[in-house]
Amino acid sequence: MKKIITLAAFLVVVISSAQTQFEQGMGKAFGLWKEGKNTEASALFERIAAAEKTSYLPNYYVALINATSSFNEKDKTKIDLLLTKAQEALDVELIKDQNNAELYALQALIYTAYVVADPMTNGMKYSAKVMEAYAKGKAIDPNNPRIVFGEADYQLGGAKWTGVDTKPLCAQVDKAVELFATFKPETSFSPKWGLDRALETQKNCEK
């Protein structure tokens, strides 16, 4: 009996230590990202992705880091590199799973980054793709706060010159803020970002 318990305990230890390795790695990568070491964080996530083929999260963060870094970059050649990198990482996961709403939210974000980088060239082409990605995500999970917010925010961004009525869009932002409050990430590393920007947009809506 004792034997069995000990063995069971060991198995738990073994399993949890395996988790720990993933958690440690992910934790370290998040640390680097927080410190602003985007390249290093992206590289570590990439290494984790290469070793842990079953989790979509490492590649998700490779894509997210590179996509968000592009917003602060002015050099168009570098923007292109960052977004190509982001798209490559995301493509790996999109091929494995076409039923993950988070991946479509991120896809929409990458397309948005293309539009922001060069609205004159990319606006027409990528706008439709942004909306299509959100629509796909919404079909899978209509209550994902990042999708509800992202879709409304993207249209609000263009409202200045397209003349779209902002009221229903702002209502969507309010809804997204509520969804953020009740949103439960699947694991501690699952995507949970976006509330800060939603609150900011909400403030602008109230003006």
Added chain:
Amino acid sequence: MSHQNKIIFKPTGMKTKIFTIAFLLFTAFIFAQNTISGKVLDQKGKPVPGANIYIDGTYDGATSSETGDFSFETTATGNQTLVISFLLFETFKKEIDVTNFKDQSLKLRENVNALDAVVITAGTLESGDKARVSVLKPLDIVTTAGSAGNIIAALQTLPGTQTVGEDGRLFVRGGEASETQTFVDGLRVAQPYGASTNNLPTRSRFSPFLFSGIAFSTGGYSAEYGEALSSVLLLNTQDEPDQNKTDIALMTVGLGIGNTQKWKKSSFSINTNYINLAPYQAVIPQNVDWNNPYQSIGGEAVYRYHFERGIFKFYAAFDAEKFDLNQKNVNFVDPVRTDLNNNNFYLNASYKGDFGTGWQLTSGISYGYSKNKVKYDINDVDSNENAAQLKLKLRKNISNYFKLSFGADYFITKFNENFDDNISIKTSNGYDSNIAAFYTEGDILFSKKLAMKVGVRLSNNSLLDETNFAPRASMAYKVSKNSQFSFAYGDFSQTPVVDYIKYSKYHQFESEKASHYILNYQFTKPGQTFRAEAYYKDYSNLVQYNTRDIQYNSVFNNNGSGYAKGLDLFWRDNNLYKNLEYWISYSYIDSERQYKNFPNMATPNFVANHSLSIVTKYFITDWKSQIGFTNSYSSGRPYNDPNQTQFMNGKTKSYNSLSFNWAYLLTTQKILYFSVSNVLGTQNVFGYDYAKLPDANGVYNRQPVLPTADRFFFVGFFWTISDNKNENQLKNL
């Protein structure tokens, strides 16, 4: 790692437990630390910062520093795979012994597929998503002032083209319009232009919005394309439309309606329009007397199906056009009536897919049918043409550095024309032509800086009873980050135009021939492109005849020759001022020919020595508007004045046209569009028609060839209905 060992070890009591913990600590200790270090370099020995270096399957790794150095510790043991990944380089993998890998220099090989690799640009002007060096953006076709949605008109703002206002077709580098062939998804379009008659300009049949990429080659193109002496225009249909939508267009010249449906693996788009110029011509004064204004009804449909490793596309277009007008003719007192009816059908089915490892297959079939019924004064001219192409192309990626393609083409053309003067003459002429061609081409990348393409095309024409062998070669060398040189050479041949070969039963014709030599320099930076291209073209075997007009009893020969040489410059800049884009094209050409019934070498009447186009587009956010101006200038064109002894001695005054357009977004999905051509009302003269016979004083009278109207106004309202409220028809304008 060491976990498995621990399970095998079966502890039984307290003692063993302590021992196990000790063991665990111990193992952790001995497995712990092997340092891996080194330096990442490119092929020239320059450090590569930002590369990701790691042991495959572990998290152990590092990012290279500014000096390319890296160092990390790993708990892995024995032989492992070291991986270095970085976007601009090929991923590097190496088996290493982790205990003994320190201070090693590692050289990465450039990724030749990376964005900044050299691309052969001699002769080619590209537009589209896939084009690495894009001169035009897809939207430019429609937002260029003066283009009015006509692909050809937008291309005429690029260097190497000639504005021939009374014709409307593409004239490239001293070549006749017939020397340019149009291809849709790699398959030839036998009748790319709408119906036209004497001095009335035609336009492209294709609406620009179904195409995602356009490559326009002004010379030196791939061995894949044949039967074109001067130029090829390659149009590629979209692989995937954006979304389900309905488009409605209300215009001063007609109506249009389109619909797109998208399913999981397939999609279908249809687009129809009805054009009637009657209301417009009633309001705006015309230089031509219309009995029945231009009317057309047409439509295009595209069906696409995505397979796992390929895509099938089916494209069909139909249009029926008619008009009836009286044109003044210097040979007659009264104007001459022309009544024209044209029906045109085009079908194109293609499949493109990958198979095996690194193989790509492209195959397709195209069919075009054109039926013309023309009543010219009392004469009836009815013609019909059936043209088909079969195509198969295979491409093998042997490595990142070498790609081989080969394929075969089969062209079938049947043409027949019946002439009846309704008094005494009734004749029928036609021809039947089959051309079989085979080609092969290799793409070699020596490095990211040096690329080469070599190919040959072998074709056999049954009607002309001849076999042609045409070598092609091009190469490009990148001299710095932003600039490169390309060179292209090629031999080209083409069956003489229908005007001649319909008389094949009276004379055995030969193919006309040209050789191209092109030197190109290109400078590109984000938002800026500069191109300079010098070329020399040598024409031989051109058809000559000995009568005023081409007739069945003319004496023909293939002894004509000619040349064209010149310089094309292009500058495009989006960075000068926010929301402003502009480009400038300048072409210089010197060209002479002795062909047709020319008595000596002379510059043909479609060649202007200097051409200049300036295109601007400016987006005004506060007005929700895009406004654009296009100014086209060309120097005078030669014409022949029979009153003078020297042939082709006359020269028209220079041509200038300033066009303006304004797109206003009412809401995202509703656009109001306004455009006007030749704002300044410049009185342009394209040339002169001289009388066949002199008058009583021995003088040949003449009449100028003028535009059908001095200005063209256009107002349209475009409305898109879709789930996505951001989609609009700006790109359809």
